[in-house]
Amino acid sequence: MTTEYELDCATCGSSLTRAEIVADSLGFDEGTIEVAECSDCGGRYFPETTLNRLET
Numbered sequence: 001m002t003t004e005y006e007l008d009c010a011t012c013g014s015s016l017t018r019a020e021i022v023a024d025s026l027g028f029d030e031g032t033i034e035v036a037e038c039s040d041c042g043g044r045y046f047p048e049t050t051l052n053r054l055e056t
């Protein structure tokens with residue numbers, strides 16, 4: 001199974017790393033949300049698991 005963490009940044013092509021961000025900054029109630037973050041340009045990608053969670 002391919003996850004967002006194994007993909008490259010769509011902007012600069014660097015490898016994405018797993019990170020946690022504070023959900024409050026996005027207007028969600030949960031404490032933290034896992035994202036795939038580019039350590040080079042700072043681009044953030046939301047993993048499919050997180051999107052699924054937010055839809056419920």
Ligand SMILES: [Zn+2]
Pocket residue numbers: 009010011012013014038039040041042043
């Ligand atoms: Zn990048």
